[in-house]
Amino acid sequence: MDADRFRSLAETAPPDLRQKLLVLPSIVADWLEPHGGLAGRKIMDFGCGLGELAAGLAFSAPTASVIGLEVTDQPTQLPTTLEPIGLALPPNLSFREVALGEVGDENEFDLIVSWSVFEHIQRNQFNAVMARLKTRLKPGGLLFMQVSPLFFSPEGSHFWALGYTDWQHLTRELSEVRGDLDASVLNDRQRELHWKLFLRLNRFTAPDFERRLAAAGYSVLRRQIDRIDREPPAELLTAYDRDALMTEQIVLLLRRN
Numbered sequence: 071m072d073a074d075r076f077r078s079l080a081e082t083a084p085p086d087l088r089q090k091l092l093v094l095p096s097i098v099a100d101w102l103e104p105h106g107g108l109a110g111r112k113i114m115d116f117g118c119g120l121g122e123l124a125a126g127l128a129f130s131a132p133t134a135s136v137i138g139l140e141v142t143d144q145p146t147q148l149p150t151t152l153e154p155i156g157l158a159l160p161p162n163l164s165f166r167e168v169a170l171g172e173v174g175d176e177n178e179f180d181l182i183v184s185w186s187v188f189e190h191i192q193r194n195q196f197n198a199v200m201a202r203l204k205t206r207l208k209p210g211g212l213l214f215m216q217v218s219p220l221f222f223s224p225e226g227s228h229f230w231a232l233g234y235t236d237w238q239h240l241t242r243e244l245s246e247v248r249g250d251l252d253a254s255v256l257n258d259r260q261r262e263l264h265w266k267l268f269l270r271l272n273r274f275t276a277p278d279f280e281r282r283l284a285a286a287g288y289s290v291l292r293r294q295i296d297r298i299d300r301e302p303p304a305e306l307l308t309a310y311d312r313d314a315l316m317t318e319q320i321v322l323l324l325r326r327n
Protein backbone atom coordinates (compact mmCIF):
# COMPACT_ATOMS: atom_id res chain seq x y z
CA MET A 71 0.00 0.00 0.00
CA ASP A 72 1.43 3.39 -0.91
CA ALA A 73 1.82 6.09 1.71
CA ASP A 74 -1.00 8.25 0.23
CA ARG A 75 -3.55 5.42 0.35
CA PHE A 76 -2.48 4.70 3.96
CA ARG A 77 -2.95 8.35 4.88
CA SER A 78 -6.45 8.56 3.42
CA LEU A 79 -7.56 5.42 5.34
CA ALA A 80 -5.86 6.51 8.59
CA GLU A 81 -7.68 9.88 8.36
CA THR A 82 -10.94 7.96 8.95
CA ALA A 83 -9.70 6.41 12.25
CA PRO A 84 -11.06 7.47 15.67
CA PRO A 85 -9.02 10.40 17.13
CA ASP A 86 -6.70 8.36 19.43
CA LEU A 87 -5.82 5.87 16.72
CA ARG A 88 -5.43 8.60 14.11
CA GLN A 89 -3.05 10.43 16.46
CA LYS A 90 -0.81 7.37 16.81
CA LEU A 91 -0.97 6.30 13.17
CA LEU A 92 -0.47 9.73 11.61
CA VAL A 93 0.49 12.51 14.01
CA LEU A 94 3.16 10.77 16.14
CA PRO A 95 4.98 9.23 13.14
CA SER A 96 5.03 12.63 11.44
CA ILE A 97 6.62 14.18 14.56
CA VAL A 98 9.30 11.45 14.55
CA ALA A 99 9.83 11.94 10.79
CA ASP A 100 10.19 15.69 11.28
CA TRP A 101 12.84 15.25 14.02
CA LEU A 102 14.70 12.70 11.88
CA GLU A 103 14.59 14.77 8.69
CA PRO A 104 17.92 16.59 9.30
CA HIS A 105 19.54 13.24 10.20
CA GLY A 106 18.77 11.16 7.12
CA GLY A 107 15.01 10.59 7.56
CA LEU A 108 13.22 7.27 8.03
CA ALA A 109 13.43 5.74 4.54
CA GLY A 110 15.42 2.52 4.39
CA ARG A 111 16.15 2.57 8.14
CA LYS A 112 15.97 -0.31 10.59
CA ILE A 113 13.77 1.03 13.41
CA MET A 114 12.88 -0.34 16.85
CA ASP A 115 9.78 0.94 18.69
CA PHE A 116 10.70 0.20 22.30
CA GLY A 117 7.64 -0.35 24.53
CA CYS A 118 5.33 -0.19 21.51
CA GLY A 119 2.11 -1.06 23.41
CA LEU A 120 -0.52 -2.07 20.87
CA GLY A 121 1.86 -1.00 18.08
CA GLU A 122 -0.09 1.80 16.39
CA LEU A 123 2.91 4.17 16.24
CA ALA A 124 5.10 1.34 14.94
CA ALA A 125 2.47 0.66 12.26
CA GLY A 126 2.28 4.36 11.37
CA LEU A 127 6.07 4.47 10.93
CA ALA A 128 6.02 1.31 8.80
CA PHE A 129 3.18 2.55 6.56
CA SER A 130 4.66 6.01 6.09
CA ALA A 131 8.19 4.68 5.37
CA PRO A 132 7.57 1.51 3.32
CA THR A 133 11.31 0.98 2.69
CA ALA A 134 12.06 1.03 6.43
CA SER A 135 11.92 -2.09 8.57
CA VAL A 136 10.09 -1.58 11.88
CA ILE A 137 10.22 -3.92 14.88
CA GLY A 138 8.02 -3.24 17.92
CA LEU A 139 9.24 -4.52 21.31
CA GLU A 140 6.78 -5.04 24.14
CA VAL A 141 6.69 -6.74 27.52
CA THR A 142 2.98 -7.58 27.04
CA ASP A 143 1.17 -9.34 24.20
CA GLN A 144 -0.78 -6.20 23.27
CA PRO A 145 0.50 -6.15 19.64
CA THR A 146 -1.52 -9.31 18.93
CA GLN A 147 -4.59 -6.99 19.06
CA LEU A 148 -3.27 -4.63 16.38
CA PRO A 149 -4.83 -6.38 13.35
CA THR A 150 -8.27 -6.18 15.01
CA THR A 151 -7.70 -2.47 15.66
CA LEU A 152 -6.65 -1.69 12.08
CA GLU A 153 -9.22 -3.84 10.30
CA PRO A 154 -12.26 -1.50 10.74
CA ILE A 155 -10.46 1.27 8.82
CA GLY A 156 -9.41 -1.10 6.03
CA LEU A 157 -5.77 -1.57 7.08
CA ALA A 158 -3.85 -4.83 7.53
CA LEU A 159 -0.37 -5.20 9.06
CA PRO A 160 2.23 -3.90 6.61
CA PRO A 161 4.94 -6.39 5.53
CA ASN A 162 7.77 -4.24 6.93
CA LEU A 163 6.40 -4.41 10.51
CA SER A 164 6.95 -7.15 13.09
CA PHE A 165 6.81 -7.50 16.89
CA ARG A 166 8.84 -9.21 19.61
CA GLU A 167 7.66 -9.91 23.17
CA VAL A 168 10.52 -9.35 25.64
CA ALA A 169 10.99 -9.84 29.39
CA LEU A 170 10.96 -6.73 31.59
CA GLY A 171 14.40 -5.10 31.39
CA GLU A 172 15.34 -6.93 28.18
CA VAL A 173 15.73 -5.34 24.75
CA GLY A 174 15.50 -8.28 22.32
CA ASP A 175 18.34 -9.97 20.49
CA GLU A 176 18.45 -8.02 17.24
CA ASN A 177 21.20 -5.52 16.50
CA GLU A 178 22.19 -2.90 13.96
CA PHE A 179 19.23 -0.59 14.42
CA ASP A 180 19.57 2.85 12.85
CA LEU A 181 16.92 4.28 15.15
CA ILE A 182 15.14 3.42 18.39
CA VAL A 183 11.85 5.24 18.97
CA SER A 184 10.17 5.26 22.36
CA TRP A 185 6.94 7.08 23.17
CA SER A 186 5.67 7.37 26.78
CA VAL A 187 7.74 4.44 28.03
CA PHE A 188 10.77 5.69 29.95
CA GLU A 189 8.73 7.04 32.86
CA HIS A 190 7.77 3.38 33.42
CA ILE A 191 11.34 2.05 33.56
CA GLN A 192 12.17 1.66 37.23
CA ARG A 193 15.08 3.64 38.63
CA ASN A 194 17.15 0.57 39.46
CA GLN A 195 16.71 -0.83 35.91
CA PHE A 196 17.11 2.38 33.94
CA ASN A 197 20.89 2.41 33.50
CA ALA A 198 21.00 -1.26 32.48
CA VAL A 199 18.18 -0.78 29.94
CA MET A 200 19.91 2.26 28.42
CA ALA A 201 23.19 0.36 28.18
CA ARG A 202 21.45 -2.63 26.55
CA LEU A 203 19.60 -0.43 24.07
CA LYS A 204 22.90 1.19 23.14
CA THR A 205 24.32 -2.20 22.11
CA ARG A 206 21.34 -2.63 19.75
CA LEU A 207 22.14 0.56 17.84
CA LYS A 208 24.64 0.87 15.02
CA PRO A 209 27.58 3.13 15.86
CA GLY A 210 26.19 6.65 15.54
CA GLY A 211 22.62 5.28 15.68
CA LEU A 212 19.82 7.50 17.00
CA LEU A 213 17.39 7.34 19.91
CA PHE A 214 14.16 9.36 19.77
CA MET A 215 12.63 9.49 23.24
CA GLN A 216 9.39 11.11 24.37
CA VAL A 217 8.54 10.98 28.08
CA SER A 218 5.24 12.24 29.49
CA PRO A 219 3.90 12.89 32.04
CA LEU A 220 6.96 13.24 34.28
CA PHE A 221 6.30 12.14 37.87
CA PHE A 222 6.33 15.57 39.54
CA SER A 223 4.03 17.16 36.96
CA PRO A 224 0.27 17.63 37.61
CA GLU A 225 -0.74 14.34 35.93
CA GLY A 226 2.45 12.51 36.91
CA SER A 227 0.59 9.76 38.80
CA HIS A 228 -1.05 8.48 35.56
CA PHE A 229 -4.23 8.28 37.68
CA TRP A 230 -6.51 9.86 35.06
CA ALA A 231 -9.14 7.30 36.09
CA LEU A 232 -9.25 9.03 39.50
CA GLY A 233 -9.31 12.54 38.05
CA TYR A 234 -5.79 13.23 39.36
CA THR A 235 -4.78 16.12 37.12
CA ASP A 236 -3.56 18.59 39.78
CA TRP A 237 -0.62 16.99 41.62
CA GLN A 238 -2.97 15.04 43.97
CA HIS A 239 -0.37 12.23 44.16
CA LEU A 240 2.02 14.73 45.80
CA THR A 241 -0.39 16.61 48.05
CA ARG A 242 -2.24 13.53 49.43
CA GLU A 243 -0.81 10.86 51.69
CA LEU A 244 -0.29 7.51 50.04
CA SER A 245 -3.06 6.00 52.18
CA GLU A 246 -5.47 8.62 50.82
CA VAL A 247 -4.40 7.88 47.24
CA ARG A 248 -4.98 4.18 47.82
CA GLY A 249 -8.36 5.02 49.39
CA ASP A 250 -9.34 7.04 46.29
CA LEU A 251 -8.41 4.05 44.14
CA ASP A 252 -10.44 1.66 46.29
CA ALA A 253 -13.45 3.99 46.15
CA SER A 254 -13.26 4.32 42.35
CA VAL A 255 -15.48 2.63 39.78
CA LEU A 256 -12.52 0.49 38.65
CA ASN A 257 -12.84 -3.26 39.20
CA ASP A 258 -10.39 -5.15 41.45
CA ARG A 259 -8.10 -6.17 38.61
CA GLN A 260 -7.95 -2.63 37.20
CA ARG A 261 -7.24 -1.21 40.67
CA GLU A 262 -4.30 -3.53 41.19
CA LEU A 263 -2.93 -2.80 37.69
CA HIS A 264 -3.19 0.96 38.31
CA TRP A 265 -1.56 0.66 41.73
CA LYS A 266 1.30 -1.46 40.42
CA LEU A 267 1.88 0.97 37.56
CA PHE A 268 1.87 3.93 39.99
CA LEU A 269 4.32 2.28 42.39
CA ARG A 270 6.74 1.58 39.53
CA LEU A 271 6.88 5.07 38.03
CA ASN A 272 10.35 6.53 38.25
CA ARG A 273 10.81 10.00 39.68
CA PHE A 274 13.30 11.35 37.19
CA THR A 275 13.19 15.03 36.34
CA ALA A 276 14.24 16.37 32.92
CA PRO A 277 17.83 17.07 34.13
CA ASP A 278 17.97 13.58 35.73
CA PHE A 279 17.07 11.97 32.40
CA GLU A 280 19.72 13.94 30.54
CA ARG A 281 22.39 13.20 33.15
CA ARG A 282 21.67 9.49 33.04
CA LEU A 283 21.59 9.44 29.24
CA ALA A 284 24.93 11.27 29.03
CA ALA A 285 26.44 8.79 31.51
CA ALA A 286 25.08 5.89 29.40
CA GLY A 287 26.88 7.24 26.31
CA TYR A 288 24.26 9.24 24.41
CA SER A 289 24.63 12.84 23.16
CA VAL A 290 21.65 15.15 22.78
CA LEU A 291 21.08 16.38 19.20
CA ARG A 292 17.78 18.13 19.88
CA ARG A 293 15.59 18.65 22.94
CA GLN A 294 12.11 19.92 23.66
CA ILE A 295 10.98 20.54 27.20
CA ASP A 296 7.29 21.32 27.73
CA ARG A 297 6.07 23.06 30.88
CA ILE A 298 2.53 23.62 32.03
CA ASP A 299 1.33 27.20 32.32
CA ARG A 300 -0.35 27.08 35.73
CA GLU A 301 1.04 27.64 39.17
CA PRO A 302 1.72 24.57 41.37
CA PRO A 303 0.02 24.50 44.82
CA ALA A 304 1.93 26.68 47.31
CA GLU A 305 2.28 23.73 49.72
CA LEU A 306 4.32 21.83 47.11
CA LEU A 307 6.63 24.74 46.38
CA THR A 308 8.00 24.58 49.90
CA ALA A 309 9.12 20.99 49.28
CA TYR A 310 9.71 20.55 45.54
CA ASP A 311 11.57 22.35 42.77
CA ARG A 312 9.24 24.60 40.74
CA ASP A 313 10.67 23.51 37.40
CA ALA A 314 10.22 19.81 38.28
CA LEU A 315 6.59 20.47 39.23
CA MET A 316 5.93 22.30 35.98
CA THR A 317 7.76 20.11 33.45
CA GLU A 318 5.31 17.63 32.00
CA GLN A 319 7.04 16.37 28.85
CA ILE A 320 10.51 15.93 27.43
CA VAL A 321 11.34 14.94 23.88
CA LEU A 322 14.95 14.13 23.06
CA LEU A 323 16.81 13.06 19.96
CA LEU A 324 20.08 11.44 20.98
CA ARG A 325 23.03 9.93 19.19
CA ARG A 326 24.91 6.89 20.43
CA ASN A 327 28.49 8.05 21.08
Ligand SMILES: C[S@@+](CC[C@H](N)C(=O)[O-])C[C@H]1O[C@@H](n2cnc3c(N)ncnc32)[C@H](O)[C@@H]1O
Nearest residue numbers: 116117118119140141142170171185186187190
Ligand atom coordinates in the same frame (compact mmCIF):
# COMPACT_ATOMS: atom_id res chain seq x y z
C1 LIG B 1 2.06 4.30 28.14
S1 LIG B 1 2.37 2.84 27.26
C2 LIG B 1 2.94 3.49 25.71
C3 LIG B 1 2.75 2.52 24.57
C4 LIG B 1 3.15 3.06 23.20
N1 LIG B 1 4.53 3.45 23.14
C5 LIG B 1 2.25 4.19 22.79
O1 LIG B 1 2.71 5.35 22.78
O2 LIG B 1 1.10 3.93 22.48
C6 LIG B 1 3.87 2.24 28.00
C7 LIG B 1 4.29 0.92 27.40
O3 LIG B 1 5.62 0.60 27.82
C8 LIG B 1 5.67 -0.78 28.04
N2 LIG B 1 6.83 -1.05 28.90
C9 LIG B 1 6.98 -0.70 30.19
N3 LIG B 1 8.18 -1.09 30.64
C10 LIG B 1 8.81 -1.70 29.60
C11 LIG B 1 10.06 -2.31 29.43
N4 LIG B 1 10.94 -2.40 30.44
N5 LIG B 1 10.38 -2.83 28.22
C12 LIG B 1 9.52 -2.73 27.18
N6 LIG B 1 8.29 -2.18 27.30
C13 LIG B 1 7.94 -1.66 28.48
C14 LIG B 1 4.33 -1.11 28.66
O4 LIG B 1 3.99 -2.47 28.58
C15 LIG B 1 3.40 -0.22 27.82
O5 LIG B 1 2.93 -0.89 26.68
